[in-house]
Amino acid sequence: MKDNQKKIIFLIQCEDRKGILSATSTWFFQRSYNIVHCQQHTDNIEGRYFMRIELDMLDLKTTRKELEEDFGLFAKEYNLTWECHYSDYNARVAIMVSKTSHCLYDLIARKNEGDLKCDISLIISNHPDLEIIANQFRIPFYYLPVTAETKAEQEAKVMTLLRRFDIDLVVLARYMQILSSDFTSQWHGKIINIHHGFLPAFQGANPYRQAYERGVKMIGATAHYASEELDQGPIIDQDVVRVNHELSPNGLRDVGKDVERRVLAKAVQAHLESRIIMYKNRTIVFDVER
Amino acid sequence: MKDNQKKIIFLIQCEDRKGILSATSTWFFQRSYNIVHCQQHTDNIEGRYFMRIELDMLDLKTTRKELEEDFGLFAKEYNLTWECHYSDYNARVAIMVSKTSHCLYDLIARKNEGDLKCDISLIISNHPDLEIIANQFRIPFYYLPVTAETKAEQEAKVMTLLRRFDIDLVVLARYMQILSSDFTSQWHGKIINIHHGFLPAFQGANPYRQAYERGVKMIGATAHYASEELDQGPIIDQDVVRVNHELSPNGLRDVGKDVERRVLAKAVQAHLESRIIMYKNRTIVFDVER
Amino acid sequence: MKDNQKKIIFLIQCEDRKGILSATSTWFFQRSYNIVHCQQHTDNIEGRYFMRIELDMLDLKTTRKELEEDFGLFAKEYNLTWECHYSDYNARVAIMVSKTSHCLYDLIARKNEGDLKCDISLIISNHPDLEIIANQFRIPFYYLPVTAETKAEQEAKVMTLLRRFDIDLVVLARYMQILSSDFTSQWHGKIINIHHGFLPAFQGANPYRQAYERGVKMIGATAHYASEELDQGPIIDQDVVRVNHELSPNGLRDVGKDVERRVLAKAVQAHLESRIIMYKNRTIVFDVER
Amino acid sequence: MKDNQKKIIFLIQCEDRKGILSATSTWFFQRSYNIVHCQQHTDNIEGRYFMRIELDMLDLKTTRKELEEDFGLFAKEYNLTWECHYSDYNARVAIMVSKTSHCLYDLIARKNEGDLKCDISLIISNHPDLEIIANQFRIPFYYLPVTAETKAEQEAKVMTLLRRFDIDLVVLARYMQILSSDFTSQWHGKIINIHHGFLPAFQGANPYRQAYERGVKMIGATAHYASEELDQGPIIDQDVVRVNHELSPNGLRDVGKDVERRVLAKAVQAHLESRIIMYKNRTIVFDVER
Structure with missing residues (x-):
C-alpha cells in the first residue's frame, strides 16, 4: 500500500542568485x-x-556514480553544495539509550510498521537495563558503562562500534550522557538528540523540575542535531503539550514522554527521508507529498 | 519514582440537589x-x-467489602449511582486487532513502561498476522477468523475467552469488524474502540479516503465506548492533526496513525484510572493530579 | 517594517507532464x-x-498587460490555466454579517493593523444591529432584510451593490442566510464563508447544539469557498479547540468564537495573498515566506 | 443567551489538612x-x-458585608486565606499600550461582545499613536511619555490615574516599558502582562529575533502577573504556534501576534472570572462550567 515509487533526492544549497531554478530544472529535464x-x-x-x-528513479539511465559525477560538474559551475540520496537505500541507525525506554520502544515499533525506513543495526547503552528490549527485537545490544574517568575510552569504543556497523545515523533516545565535542564534530549532522524540554528554555538537567518550578502552562520537547555545545545544535522539530497546576514534576515527566516520542520520531523520519538541510545553526525541513 | 500512594476512588452520579457535596464529604470525614x-x-x-x-487507602480501617456495604447504605439514602475502584487492582485487558499493528505496539509499550496500569491478558484477532508481536511479548494470542456466516459463532468464542481470562476491559485496537449489538450490550461501558476519523465526520469505512475527497485540512481520531450503533457510542477522547494538499489517502492514513495511537492510549488510561463517568451518550472525563 | 518588496504572483495549473517546471522557470529567466x-x-x-x-516586481520592464499577453501565449502552448496577481493591488472586500460581531471586529482590526492587505469597502447585513460598528470604522453599511419571499429580490440588491463597489471578494462573516446557487455560481471562488463547525461534521444549523449532544471533545470551525451546495464548497482552512463536559451548547459557542475568528482570518489572508488554487472541490493552499 | 445566573465566588487557600472540604461545604449548606x-x-x-x-447569588439572604464577616470568622478558625467576588460586579480595567494595536483591539472587541465582563475605563500610553482607537470606542486616553529621567514621575502619574479611575486590574497590552518594582509591588496580583515569547525562553527584548536566530520550530506567548523581576512573575497562560524556516524575524512577529492576542485575552478572562489563585510564583487557574 506504501507508495513504491523509488526516488532520487538532491539536497542543494548555494548563494542566492537569479536563474538557479531554471538552470537546475533544465539540467534534469535535458537528461x-x-x-x-x-x-x-x-x-x-x-x-x-x-x-x-525528487526525481523518479525509473528515469535513471546511467549508474548512480555517473549521475553524481555528471551533476558534480554542474554543481561546480554554479558553486552548489549538494548531497544525493536514493530512497531504496536503508540507512543504518544506531540508537543510544540509558534507562528510559519510551523513545526506544517507539522507534522500534515505527521501524517495524514501515514508518521509519531504516535498519536499526545496534543499540548502545551506558546501563544494562534495556537489553531485554533489544533481545525481544533481536537487535545487537552493547553495554558500555561510562564514568568521568572512562569517558574518552568509552566514546572511543562507541565510535569503533559505529564504524564497524557502518552506521549512518546515531539517535540519542534519552541517552543521559553528554557527548564530547570530539565525538559530535566527527559525527556532525549525523547525531539526533531528543531534549526533554522546549529549547531554549530549560536547557541542561532536570527540565521537568525546572518547568514545575517556573509554573509553566505548557511543556515541550526538542529534537536537534547534536553539536559541540550542549543543547545548542540545530533544531529539527519541537512540540508542546498543555499542562496545568495539577502536575508535579513527575506528572510533567509522564505527560512529557508522549511529546518526546513524537518529536524524536518526526525528526528521525525527516532525516531518513532526506528532507533536512542544515545551514549554520538552523535547519530547513521540507515537507513531502505522500 | 511513580506516585506510590494507593487510592480508593468513588465515581458517583445522581440527580442534582443541594447538599450532596456536604453530605458526601462529611460521610467520609466522619469515617x-x-x-x-x-x-x-x-x-x-x-x-x-x-x-x-479519591481517598487515601491508608485510611481504610475496614475490609473493602465493609466499606462498600457501608457506603451503599448512604448511597441508597441519597439515591446515588456509584462505583468504587482501588488503585492497587490491575485491570485485566483484552486487545482485539486485525492486521494493523501501530495501536497494539503502542499499548504494549505503554503498559511495559508503567503508563497503563493493567495486565494485557490476551490478544484476539480475526487475522494471524500479528501473532508474532504477541509472541515477542509473551502474550496469549487467539486467532479467531470471522465471516458473515460465522460471526455469531466467532463472537461466542470471543466472549468465552473474555470470561475465561476474567477480562475487565476490551480494547478494539483497529479491529476491523463490527461487533453485534448483543456483544456490545453485554459489555456495555467495557469496550473502547478507536475510530480513525474525527467523529461524527467520516463514520463507517475508509475515513481517510473520505477525508481526502472532502479536502479537509485536519484529520482526527476518536476513542469511544462501543455501543449498539456503529460509531455512535459515548466519545472519550478525540484529537486531530493538521494536514494539507500534499497528502494522498495513503499519506493521510500514515499521518493519522500517530493520532490514533495517542487518542486510544489516552482513553484507555482514563478508563484504567477510573476517571470516566458515562451518562446517556456522553462521558465526563475527569483530569487527575499527578 | 513590513516586507516592502512588491511581487507579481502567478497561479498556474495544468495536466501533469515532464518539463513544465523547466519550461516555466526558463521562460521567466529569459525575460x-x-x-x-x-x-x-x-x-x-x-x-x-x-x-x-512569485516574481520581483522590480524586474517588470513591460506593462502588466504586455506581461500577461506574453505569458498568455506561453500558457496556451502548454495548456496552462493561470491567474496573475500584483501584490500592490488592494482587493476590494465586502463583508456580509447578521447579528454576531466577533468575526467582523476581527477582520476590521486585522485590516487596520496591516495583516489583511485589502480595502473593506462595504458591509451588508440582513439585520441593522451591527451598523454601529460600521459607523465606528466609517465603512458603508447596507441593511438589506430578507424573508423567504424577498430572497431573490434581496440578493439582486446585494449583487448590484457588489458590482457598484467593484468588489473582488465577499466574506460571509457569520451571515446566517443561505445564498442561492445563482449567487454562488456567479461569484464562484470569490465568496469565503465561515462555518461554525468542523466540516463535514455538523453541517447545517446549530452545530454547537449538535456537538453538545454528540458529546464531542473538540469543536472546530471551517472556512470554505461558498458553492451551490450548502457547506460543501472547497475547504480553505480548519481548526479546532479542545472542550470538555463542562461546556453547555452556549459555552461551546463562546469557546468556538475564537476558532471561527482565527480560521476565517487565515482563509481570507491566504486568498488576498494569492496563495490558493482551487481544483474540483479541493484547494491547494501554499504557505509563503515572510 | 448568556448564562444569567449571578454567582458569589470564594477563592480559598490554606495548609492542607483533613476535613477542610467537609467543613467548608457544610458551612455553606447550613446557611x-x-x-x-x-x-x-x-x-x-x-x-x-x-x-x-461558586454559590448561587439567589441564596444570599444577608448583605454582602454580613456574608463576608460571617465567613471571616470561619476562615479565622481554619486559618484560610480567602477572597470573595460577585459576578455582577464589573471590574474596572486600565489598558496600557505603546504603539502596537493588535492586543488592544482584541480586548476592546471581546469586551464589546460580552466575552470579557469588565469596564475598560481608560487607556494609558507612552506614545500618542493609539489615541485614534481610544477615540473610536470613546475610551479616555492618557498620553504619558516616559524617558529614563522621567520614569518615576511618569509612573506616579499613572498610579494617580489608576486610583482616580478606581481601577481593579491593569493590563499591559504590549506596553514596551519596564515597570518599577515599586509599581509592581503596589499592584501585586493586579497587573497582567503579555510577553511575546514562550517564557522562560527568550526573556527580555526582541524575542522574535532571538527565536529566529535559535531556529526554533514553534513560537509562543506568555501572559503573567507582573512582578518585580522582569518576565519572572507567575504565569497565567501560554500558547504556541508552529513555524518553519520560511519565517524571518518579521514573519515570526506577524504570526506571533495571533498567539499574543489569544493568550492575553484568556488570561484576562480567567482573572475577571475569579478563577486564579496565586501561590508563591505559580498560579492555579481553574476552568469553569459554561
Whole structure:
C-alpha cells in the first residue's frame, strides 16, 4: 500500500542568485528526468538558496556514480553544495539509550510498521537495563558503562562500534550522557538528540523540575542535531503539550514522554527521508507529498 | 519514582440537589478518610450531578467489602449511582486487532513502561498476522477468523475467552469488524474502540479516503465506548492533526496513525484510572493530579 | 517594517507532464525575472500539476498587460490555466454579517493593523444591529432584510451593490442566510464563508447544539469557498479547540468564537495573498515566506 | 443567551489538612447556599490546599458585608486565606499600550461582545499613536511619555490615574516599558502582562529575533502577573504556534501576534472570572462550567 515509487533526492544549497531554478530544472529535464517534486527556500537575511528535488528513479539511465559525477560538474559551475540520496537505500541507525525506554520502544515499533525506513543495526547503552528490549527485537545490544574517568575510552569504543556497523545515523533516545565535542564534530549532522524540554528554555538537567518550578502552562520537547555545545545544535522539530497546576514534576515527566516520542520520531523520519538541510545553526525541513 | 500512594476512588452520579457535596464529604470525614482529590460536575441541562472522589487507602480501617456495604447504605439514602475502584487492582485487558499493528505496539509499550496500569491478558484477532508481536511479548494470542456466516459463532468464542481470562476491559485496537449489538450490550461501558476519523465526520469505512475527497485540512481520531450503533457510542477522547494538499489517502492514513495511537492510549488510561463517568451518550472525563 | 518588496504572483495549473517546471522557470529567466519563490504540487491521483510563482516586481520592464499577453501565449502552448496577481493591488472586500460581531471586529482590526492587505469597502447585513460598528470604522453599511419571499429580490440588491463597489471578494462573516446557487455560481471562488463547525461534521444549523449532544471533545470551525451546495464548497482552512463536559451548547459557542475568528482570518489572508488554487472541490493552499 | 445566573465566588487557600472540604461545604449548606461548582487542588509538594467555590447569588439572604464577616470568622478558625467576588460586579480595567494595536483591539472587541465582563475605563500610553482607537470606542486616553529621567514621575502619574479611575486590574497590552518594582509591588496580583515569547525562553527584548536566530520550530506567548523581576512573575497562560524556516524575524512577529492576542485575552478572562489563585510564583487557574 506504501507508495513504491523509488526516488532520487538532491539536497542543494548555494548563494542566492537569479536563474538557479531554471538552470537546475533544465539540467534534469535535458537528461529526461521527471522532477517529481521540487521545493525551495530563500533565506533573504543570509542571501542563501536551498532546494530539494525528487526525481523518479525509473528515469535513471546511467549508474548512480555517473549521475553524481555528471551533476558534480554542474554543481561546480554554479558553486552548489549538494548531497544525493536514493530512497531504496536503508540507512543504518544506531540508537543510544540509558534507562528510559519510551523513545526506544517507539522507534522500534515505527521501524517495524514501515514508518521509519531504516535498519536499526545496534543499540548502545551506558546501563544494562534495556537489553531485554533489544533481545525481544533481536537487535545487537552493547553495554558500555561510562564514568568521568572512562569517558574518552568509552566514546572511543562507541565510535569503533559505529564504524564497524557502518552506521549512518546515531539517535540519542534519552541517552543521559553528554557527548564530547570530539565525538559530535566527527559525527556532525549525523547525531539526533531528543531534549526533554522546549529549547531554549530549560536547557541542561532536570527540565521537568525546572518547568514545575517556573509554573509553566505548557511543556515541550526538542529534537536537534547534536553539536559541540550542549543543547545548542540545530533544531529539527519541537512540540508542546498543555499542562496545568495539577502536575508535579513527575506528572510533567509522564505527560512529557508522549511529546518526546513524537518529536524524536518526526525528526528521525525527516532525516531518513532526506528532507533536512542544515545551514549554520538552523535547519530547513521540507515537507513531502505522500 | 511513580506516585506510590494507593487510592480508593468513588465515581458517583445522581440527580442534582443541594447538599450532596456536604453530605458526601462529611460521610467520609466522619469515617476519618482524607479526601485526596474531589471533582464535581453539574450538568444543568440534564439536572445531573457527577462526582469523583479519591481517598487515601491508608485510611481504610475496614475490609473493602465493609466499606462498600457501608457506603451503599448512604448511597441508597441519597439515591446515588456509584462505583468504587482501588488503585492497587490491575485491570485485566483484552486487545482485539486485525492486521494493523501501530495501536497494539503502542499499548504494549505503554503498559511495559508503567503508563497503563493493567495486565494485557490476551490478544484476539480475526487475522494471524500479528501473532508474532504477541509472541515477542509473551502474550496469549487467539486467532479467531470471522465471516458473515460465522460471526455469531466467532463472537461466542470471543466472549468465552473474555470470561475465561476474567477480562475487565476490551480494547478494539483497529479491529476491523463490527461487533453485534448483543456483544456490545453485554459489555456495555467495557469496550473502547478507536475510530480513525474525527467523529461524527467520516463514520463507517475508509475515513481517510473520505477525508481526502472532502479536502479537509485536519484529520482526527476518536476513542469511544462501543455501543449498539456503529460509531455512535459515548466519545472519550478525540484529537486531530493538521494536514494539507500534499497528502494522498495513503499519506493521510500514515499521518493519522500517530493520532490514533495517542487518542486510544489516552482513553484507555482514563478508563484504567477510573476517571470516566458515562451518562446517556456522553462521558465526563475527569483530569487527575499527578 | 513590513516586507516592502512588491511581487507579481502567478497561479498556474495544468495536466501533469515532464518539463513544465523547466519550461516555466526558463521562460521567466529569459525575460530577466527573478523567481523569488516557487512552489509546486502534483496531485498524482488527478494527474494534475499546480504551481505558484512569485516574481520581483522590480524586474517588470513591460506593462502588466504586455506581461500577461506574453505569458498568455506561453500558457496556451502548454495548456496552462493561470491567474496573475500584483501584490500592490488592494482587493476590494465586502463583508456580509447578521447579528454576531466577533468575526467582523476581527477582520476590521486585522485590516487596520496591516495583516489583511485589502480595502473593506462595504458591509451588508440582513439585520441593522451591527451598523454601529460600521459607523465606528466609517465603512458603508447596507441593511438589506430578507424573508423567504424577498430572497431573490434581496440578493439582486446585494449583487448590484457588489458590482457598484467593484468588489473582488465577499466574506460571509457569520451571515446566517443561505445564498442561492445563482449567487454562488456567479461569484464562484470569490465568496469565503465561515462555518461554525468542523466540516463535514455538523453541517447545517446549530452545530454547537449538535456537538453538545454528540458529546464531542473538540469543536472546530471551517472556512470554505461558498458553492451551490450548502457547506460543501472547497475547504480553505480548519481548526479546532479542545472542550470538555463542562461546556453547555452556549459555552461551546463562546469557546468556538475564537476558532471561527482565527480560521476565517487565515482563509481570507491566504486568498488576498494569492496563495490558493482551487481544483474540483479541493484547494491547494501554499504557505509563503515572510 | 448568556448564562444569567449571578454567582458569589470564594477563592480559598490554606495548609492542607483533613476535613477542610467537609467543613467548608457544610458551612455553606447550613446557611442554605447551593454550591453550584466546587474545585480543589492540593499541592502535595507545598502541602497546600486551594479551593474555588461558586454559590448561587439567589441564596444570599444577608448583605454582602454580613456574608463576608460571617465567613471571616470561619476562615479565622481554619486559618484560610480567602477572597470573595460577585459576578455582577464589573471590574474596572486600565489598558496600557505603546504603539502596537493588535492586543488592544482584541480586548476592546471581546469586551464589546460580552466575552470579557469588565469596564475598560481608560487607556494609558507612552506614545500618542493609539489615541485614534481610544477615540473610536470613546475610551479616555492618557498620553504619558516616559524617558529614563522621567520614569518615576511618569509612573506616579499613572498610579494617580489608576486610583482616580478606581481601577481593579491593569493590563499591559504590549506596553514596551519596564515597570518599577515599586509599581509592581503596589499592584501585586493586579497587573497582567503579555510577553511575546514562550517564557522562560527568550526573556527580555526582541524575542522574535532571538527565536529566529535559535531556529526554533514553534513560537509562543506568555501572559503573567507582573512582578518585580522582569518576565519572572507567575504565569497565567501560554500558547504556541508552529513555524518553519520560511519565517524571518518579521514573519515570526506577524504570526506571533495571533498567539499574543489569544493568550492575553484568556488570561484576562480567567482573572475577571475569579478563577486564579496565586501561590508563591505559580498560579492555579481553574476552568469553569459554561
